[in-house]
Amino acid sequence: PVVRAEVSQETATRVSSMTIPSLQKAWYYEEYGSAKDVLKFGEVPVPEVQPDQVLIKVHAAALNPVDFKRRLGKFKASDSPLPTVPGYDVSGVIVKVGSKVTSFKEGDSVYADVSEHALDGPKQWGSIAQYTAVEEKLLGLMPKNLSFAEAASLPLAIETALEGLERANLKEGQTILVLAGAGGVGSLAVQIAKHVFGASLVAATASTSKLELLKQLGADIAIDYTKQKYEDLPERYDVVFDAVGECEKAVKVVKEGGSVVALTGAVTPPGFRFVVTSKGESLSKLKPYLESGKIKPVIDPKGPFGFDSVIDAFTYLETGRATGKVVIAPI
Numbered sequence: 001p002v003v004r005a006e007v008s009q010e011t012a013t014r015v016s017s018m019t020i021p022s023l024q025k026a027w028y029y030e031e032y033g034s035a036k037d038v039l040k041f042g043e044v045p046v047p048e049v050q051p052d053q054v055l056i057k058v059h060a061a062a063l064n065p066v067d068f069k070r071r072l073g074k075f076k077a078s079d080s081p082l083p084t085v086p087g088y089d090v091s092g093v094i095v096k097v098g099s100k101v102t103s104f105k106e107g108d109s110v111y112a113d114v115s116e117h118a119l120d121g122p123k124q125w126g127s128i129a130q131y132t133a134v135e136e137k138l139l140g141l142m143p144k145n146l147s148f149a150e151a152a153s154l155p156l157a158i159e160t161a162l163e164g165l166e167r168a169n170l171k172e173g174q175t176i177l178v179l180a181g182a183g184g185v186g187s188l189a190v191q192i193a194k195h196v197f198g199a200s201l202v203a204a205t206a207s208t209s210k211l212e213l214l215k216q217l218g219a220d221i222a223i224d225y226t227k228q229k230y231e232d233l234p235e236r237y238d239v240v241f242d243a244v245g246e247c248e249k250a251v252k253v254v255k256e257g258g259s260v261v262a263l264t265g266a267v268t269p270p271g272f273r274f275v276v277t278s279k280g281e282s283l284s285k286l287k288p289y290l291e292s293g294k295i296k297p298v299i300d301p302k303g304p305f306g307f308d309s310v311i312d313a314f315t316y317l318e319t320g321r322a323t324g325k326v327v328i329a330p331i
């Protein structure tokens, strides 16, 4: 029996390494530019798995504005070398674990933002590919009730929403205004403010057709920014979460001593800006809220986009009009 066990383990190792190819299909670019000019579909190497990493067979990915800003060369100075496989958000199944990995195993369904620092040396081999290698500390076990497409829609945006609200020091019973409440990050910030932090009043902005969604997400007040200027309304908030990039206006509606957290654009005091750090811990913290259905992923109804439609998906995200997340699935 001892001999048989050894043989079968060896066979299992051989089978699993045989099923992982050395080349894979992926989207990549070799120079910075527009989606249609530089994005190519072809074969690239399957990334090596470092001791602290797992290899994920990708089932779904999602796009974030940082993907196109990076592709346009805006973070050239701190970017990883070209060629680049874009994509921060991934969901899939672990097919190989590095020697130092302790909390995950082959066969686990996981999701992650694959780059610990979004702008500073993000991964060269991202998630818009058949396989991607990710550090254990960035991973979360997928909530059981979510599809791969739903899980992939979450990591970067939900971790940004959580970290932003933590940094703004939002407290139970306080009030908050979320600018761009129907976008990728905003749609999660509204839900987290309400259901995790226990805000007493959540206001959010969007254009007319998205006001109903804001209400469904838990907003108490939905402000149509095409008809009303929030800065002209009497309400003042403990926290303003600015996912638009209009800090100068946002600071006008914060209470004295309150905070304004800005994701993008120029900062006006007392507003402050931060860049999300990817952490598996954030996903673990939010898992119960996702599994109970208190927090729901929001996938843009134009998607999910197929693995062959990544250029269309980017072009759509780049209009700045997406509702929730632009997802690529199945991969």
Ligand code: NDP
Pocket: 064, 065, 066, 118, 156, 157, 160, 179, 180, 181, 182, 183, 184, 185, 186, 205, 206, 207, 208, 210, 225, 243, 244, 245, 262, 263, 264, 274, 275, 276, 317, 320, 321, 322, 323, 324
């Ligand atoms: P999205 O592309 O998902 O945002 C699109 C949404 O923005 C749409 O629903 C649109 O609604 C809304 N919107 C656009 N203009 C306005 C406006 N003037 N007022 C209200 N809503 C508006 O982007 P994300 O949510 O993913 O990201 C938002 C920004 O934050 C991006 O610039 C991104 O790069 C940045 N970011 C920064 C991070 C950081 O760590 N610092 C992390 C994540 C994102 P409508 O169609 O109704 O106008």
